[in-house]
Amino acid sequence: MNPNKALWEKGDFTRLAETMRESGAALIEKIGVTAGLNVLDLGCGDGTTAIPSAKAGAKVLGVDIARNLVDAGNKRAQSEGLTNCTIQEGDATDLSWINDGTFDLVVSIFGAMFAPRPFDVAREMVRVTRPGGRIVMGNWIPGDPTLVAQILKISSAYTPAPPEGFVSPMLWGVESQVVERFAQAGIPEENITFEKDTYTFIAPFSTSEFLNRFRTYYGPTMNAFEAAEKNGKAGDLQRELEALFASQNQSTDPNTTRIPATFLRVTVKR
Numbered sequence: 442m443n444p445n446k447a448l449w450e451k452g453d454f455t456r457l458a459e460t461m462r463e464s465g466a467a468l469i470e471k472i473g474v475t476a477g478l479n480v481l482d483l484g485c486g487d488g489t490t491a492i493p494s495a496k497a498g499a500k501v502l503g504v505d506i507a508r509n510l511v512d513a514g515n516k517r518a519q520s521e522g523l524t525n526c527t528i529q530e531g532d533a534t535d536l537s538w539i540n541d542g543t544f545d546l547v548v549s550i551f552g553a554m555f556a557p558r559p560f561d562v563a564r565e566m567v568r569v570t571r572p573g574g575r576i577v578m579g580n581w582i583p584g585d586p587t588l589v590a591q592i593l594k595i596s597s598a599y600t601p602a603p604p605e606g607f608v609s610p611m612l613w614g615v616e617s618q619v620v621e622r623f624a625q626a627g628i629p630e631e632n633i634t635f636e637k638d639t640y641t642f643i644a645p646f647s648t649s650e651f652l653n654r655f656r657t658y659y660g661p662t663m664n665a666f667e668a669a670e671k672n673g674k675a676g677d678l679q680r681e682l683e684a685l686f687a688s689q690n691q692s693t694d695p696n697t698t699r700i701p702a703t704f705l706r707v708t709v710k711r
């Protein structure tokens with residue numbers, strides 16, 4: 442089994458994505474997804490950005506490695522009556538079934554960053570974008586003090602070391618690495634722009650319930666707890682995460698959660 446696929450099929454990302462819908466829709470508006478655009482959403486999950494793109498009138502293909510999320514995304518698109526949004530199973534490192542220059546816009550929000558072989562991913566994203574088109578990536582930033590970067594940092598400290606040769610997904614949040622990866626795909630540095638942006642997790646339940654969802658449904662945190670439980674450290678991990686979630690929550694109502702998280706928005710002109 443492909444460990445990348447296994448990681449994302451392990452849990453149920455929908456249970457987190459439900460708290461990301463507002464930011465997903467806002468981002469699609471901000472980056473100018475409009476009617477008639479041919480859009481690829483890579484690592485689309487259950488459609489947090491693919492569905493608002495289709496609602497804006499774009500023709501959307503979502504691609505994701507996790508079968509459960511592909512099914513959930515197609516179900517959501519269907520229940521919204523969207524005939525212009527199809528989600529298929531696929532791997533960001535190999536899109537050979539898609540012709541060169543197919544898309545006006547390739548979007549990947551916290552998606553392609555999690556694929557192995559980042560140089561292959563950059564090459565494939567560039568290849569399927571038409572000359573004059575755009576790629577927009579949202580990537581978590583290593584060392585950033587906000588929620589997701591810290592969850593991933595804390596979780597990896599409790600998880601066994603990855604196999605040799607593993608490239609941290611977080612390197613997609615380092616500008617010089619992004620430039621190097623796209624340079625190898627033929628994109629000059631001046632065609633790449635970077636902006637810090639914010640996603641806000643909004644939930645109609647408490648922060649401890651929100652943390653519980655990460656513990657139960659988010660692959661990287663599930664793996665960390667599994668490893669921590671084996672060596673008696675699950676309590677420490679839980680306490681570290683509780684402190685993090687409490688410090689990041691901006692809601693004053695104990696029955697709701699509102700947590701902004703910073704990410705790097707990368708825009709590439711093909």
Ligand SMILES: C[S@@+](CC[C@H](N)C(=O)[O-])C[C@H]1O[C@@H](n2cnc3c(N)ncnc32)[C@H](O)[C@@H]1O
Nearest residue numbers: 449484485486489505506507532533552555556
């Ligand atoms: C953090 S989730 C983000 C999902 C979605 N973009 C969103 O904003 O809700 C990461 C997604 O990337 C997908 N993914 C991870 N590795 C992938 C790969 N190699 N190819 C395609 N999708 C991948 C996962 O299955 C998962 O749906």
